[in-house]
């Protein structure tokens with residue numbers, strides 16, 4: 001397809017899906033269409049797409065972002081456009097970059113013809129700002145998440161959380177990254193976004209006739225919607241051309257249900273520097289990482305010695321290539337200081353214990369025997385009081401457990417702290433449980449008590465979440 005034909009198709013297609021309405025004026029919209037042409041050309045060359053950084057303005061001391069949730073067309077394949085959803089983008093969303101301590105307002109405007117919500121996964125914010133089940137954004141309306149960044153640097157993300165519809169909306173493309181940074185770590189780690197600090201949103205997607213195919217059978221609803229292509233930042237089989245010695249990768253398993261076992265084909269080791277919500281005290285050399293849906297890791301790869309060759313990141317579970325990293329003849333120097341990345345707090349004594357037990361009932365999924373009811377509060381959690389949460393998976397399938405509002409530490413897996421994997425040793429918000437697994441978490445709710453606004457905990461296999469495997473708590 002020539003550039004010109006592409007533009008024509010994009011214009012016609014965009015008019016068809018009514019995408020233009022998402023923009024106040026035509027020149028804005030045309031500019032974006034032009035970016036899409038560039039994106040298309042990059043995709044044809046199989047270059048890794050880097051989600052753009054969302055632009056912002058200041059209103060008083062607030063950093064304000066305008067995020068448009070819209071239908072769009074995305075060039076996954078040569079010759080035909082794929083109908084998608086995106087946020088300021090044709091697939092996925094722009095990256096929201098925040099600094100620790102900043103005051104932020106994110107305006108999410110819904111240009112879809114269906115309701116949605118937009119949840120900041122991993123964000124430590126008041127329940128009213130959580131963007132989960134209760135903060136519904138109706139078509140043609142805007143909802144704003146207003147908060148102060150009261151947490152450590154992390155790779156978080158945002159995605160819809162509409163009860164019963166989360167899986168489908170995310171599958172269509174609604175998800176983006178929220179990166180939190182601070183000055184100290186910017187000096188220690190590769191931090192030039194898109195150059196040596198690279199986000200990788202990895203998702204499995206099924207396609208039919210070049211269109212996204214979300215059509216779960218009963219079987220798919222049970223085991224989760226898995227299979228299809230590996231899509232990385234909205235591209236299939238991408239290549240990244242590395243320019244600097246140390247490459248930092250922020251990896252999100254953005255799949256609805258697929259597990260991933262990631263490793264490189266060549267250098268046996270890379271450095272793990274952080275998990276979901278925090279850095280580790282020191283970088284840990286590793287050879288392989290397992291990620292369940294919604295989990296993140298940050299790693300640093302030393303490319304020195306790989307000049308004039310390429311390196312492949314593979315997913316052992318799907319037996320597919322995630323990314324090819326091409327290294328040219330020379331690499332620029334950059335900084336990576338693997339030590340003293342953070343200090344993890346000593347764990348205070350827990351003042352109470354709670355048990356969360358996964359189960360199934362009549363083709364639905366349960367936690368403590370109950371399916372999700374948005375009008376029922378399942379747990380009342382006292383502010384500032386550390387607790388031990390024991391999560392048990394007596395079922396014969398894998399699940400994971402995600403908690404809003406705060407970050408926990410994993411104390412034990414199956415009775416021993418030795419079973420806690422390297423990437424589970426910092427602060428986390430999502431933990432994997434294989435069949436028969438039992439994990440013990442140390443958790444504290446801080447800052448935001450509100451007896452009238454619930455947060456959620458749930459399995460992050462989205463088909464399970466949509467099918468009952470979720471509960472609500474308030475912080476009192």
Ligand code: C2O
Nearest residue numbers: 119121294402456
């Ligand atoms: Cu990533 Cu309750 O969500």
Ligand code: CU
Nearest residue numbers: 120121122404
């Ligand atoms: Cu969440």
Ligand code: CU
Nearest residue numbers: 399459461464
């Ligand atoms: Cu599950």
